[in-house]
Amino acid sequence: MSESIRSMCKSLKLAYVSEIYENIPFDNPVQYLEALFKEEFRLREKAKVQRLIKNAKFLDSKNLSNYEWNERIRFPTHIDKEGLTSLDFIQQKQNVVLIGSPGTGNYRKFLFMERY
Known part of the structure; x- marks a missing residue:
């Protein structure tokens, strides 16, 4: 050229x-x-x-395989750790909201919400 x-x-x-x-x-x-x-x-x-x-400027790449699961993590009654890690909520058109202390990466509660 x-x-x-x-x-x-x-x-x-x-x-x-x-x-x-x-x-x-x-x-x-x-x-x-x-x-x-x-x-x-x-x-x-x-x-x-x-x-x-x-x-x-993401600090690290995070995934569920190296997540530190502990007894303080609470799930809604209709799902557990295996249900979350299977990612079935995606096919069910649900969103996941992770709630925890800001900046720590420690999520203590998972919320599932229907998408409209």
Whole structure:
């Protein structure tokens, strides 16, 4: 790609076009531009997600497999630890609210709410 085209892509904020234009199959001009711009949008969205995760400054990745379960954790009567870890509440279209001391990561109560 010529330096002038690269410069124009930069001015138009087409960050990925200069990197991907050769990888897009060319059948006709309309198909080429559509495929090129779709890939630009896809890569922008991917970069946006990575940027938002980085800006969120999450301390650690947490999951239920290394969660410290203890006797102070209370569940609603219709579910237990296994019910929570099975993630069946997702298929039942329920939300989970974890309540506990702010900043400690110690959730003492799980609430399930129907989604409307």
